[in-house]
Amino acid sequence: MTVRLKLGAQALAVGLVIGLLALLIWKVAQGSQKEAAPGKPAPNFTLGRLDRPGSLQLSSLRGKAVVLNFWASWCYPCKREAPALQAASRRWGKQVVVLGVDVNDFRGDARGFMRKYGLTYAVVHDNKNVTSPKYGLTGLPETFFLDRHGRVVEHVPGEVKAAEIRSGVEKALRA
Amino acid sequence: MRLLALALAALVLAAPAAASENHPTQGELESELMCPICAGETLAQSTSAPAQRIKAYIGRRIAAGDTKSQIKDQLVVQWGQRILAAPPRHGFDLLAWALPLVGLLGGAGIMGLLAWRWTRVREPEPAPQQWALNGHPLEPDEERRLDEELARFDG
Numbered sequence: 001m002t003v004r005l006k007l008g009a010q011a012l013a014v015g016l017v018i019g020l021l022a023l024l025i026w027k028v029a030q031g032s033q034k035e036a037a038p039g040k041p042a043p044n045f046t047l048g049r050l051d052r053p054g055s056l057q058l059s060s061l062r063g064k065a066v067v068l069n070f071w072a073s074w075c076y077p078c079k080r081e082a083p084a085l086q087a088a089s090r091r092w093g094k095q096v097v098v099l100g101v102d103v104n105d106f107r108g109d110a111r112g113f114m115r116k117y118g119l120t121y122a123v124v125h126d127n128k129n130v131t132s133p134k135y136g137l138t139g140l141p142e143t144f145f146l147d148r149h150g151r152v153v154e155h156v157p158g159e160v161k162a163a164e165i166r167s168g169v170e171k172a173l174r175a
Numbered sequence: 176m177r178l179l180a181l182a183l184a185a186l187v188l189a190a191p192a193a194a195s196e197n198h199p200t201q202g203e204l205e206s207e208l209m210c211p212i213c214a215g216e217t218l219a220q221s222t223s224a225p226a227q228r229i230k231a232y233i234g235r236r237i238a239a240g241d242t243k244s245q246i247k248d249q250l251v252v253q254w255g256q257r258i259l260a261a262p263p264r265h266g267f268d269l270l271a272w273a274l275p276l277v278g279l280l281g282g283a284g285i286m287g288l289l290a291w292r293w294t295r296v297r298e299p300e301p302a303p304q305q306w307a308l309n310g311h312p313l314e315p316d317e318e319r320r321l322d323e324e325l326a327r328f329d330g
Contacts, residue, residue, distance in 0.1 A: 074224035104211045104225050106232065106253060127211075128255040 043134035047124035065172035073113035077159035147175035199243035
């Protein structure tokens with residue numbers, strides 16, 4: 001093999017390794033940048049609804065405060081917080097939209113959960129991992145409070161209590 | 176005769192594959208499907224709640240007589256391609272199957288070529304000059320002086 005060809009092959013191999021390393025670093029950096037954080041606009045999404053036919057786009061809720069709750073029917077804390085979220089939907093319904101996002105769940109199981117806990121607020125279904133990376137979900141449940149302009153004002157990881165819902169809603173309405 | 180043997184072999188291999196497709200087992204499907212919330216674990220390896228739900232779903236579909244493809248297709252509709260442990264063999268995903276084979280064959284080809292080049296018979300090296308000291312030929316002057324010295328001994 002001529003010297004030039006050998007050097008060319010070595011340069012190509014080194015270039016390939018550097019390129020792959022750069023891709024890895026970029027991918028890790030992308031993954032660590034959570035888009036949804038207090039003060040930042042909530043990442044938009046469009047998902048199919050479970051409570052009625054059709055789909056719902058988050059940005060269509062601008063003008064109202066939003067309680068965005070991620071849950072699943074197999075999640076025990078989700079069962080405990082469901083009544084508080086339903087109560088909040090009834091109490092603040094005119095100014096606040098409670099929006100449930102059912103993740104990693106069979107549609108049938110999710111609808112069964114909604115019937116069992118009497119959930120009447122809007123629920124969308126995400127089984128294709130659309131929202132989880134954008135909102136940086138580390139577990140279930142997680143709740144985000146959005147103001148009328150679609151900005152995140154509060155984030156509650158884990159089960160959300162009635163007092164935390166009230167505090168989050170007040171913060172969202174004040175912003 | 177060889178063709179007959181090949182045909183028989185194909186039939187022998189095809190039978191279990193067809194049985195697996197038409198009458199899949201729980202364990203088989205669980206090892207070919209991924210847990211949706213666990214990093215890199217198949218359903219067989221996971222005890223998470225969603226994995227248990229999917230396992231139960233598989234059990235119901237097997238009992239209902241669905242084929243392996245039907246069960247997998249239904250799960251892909253519900254959960255997306257990420258539920259599959261192996262990428263499908265069509266479209267862009269075919270690259271995941273083809274590239275390792277191409278790499279293997281390409282690597283084998285390069286190694287073969289290099290081995291051939293290394294083992295090629297080289298041209299014989301020229302014989303060393305008669306009056307060489309440590310492999311280096313003598314200068315004409317040195318050669319003449321050496322001849323004179325040797326002549327004195329002969330003389």
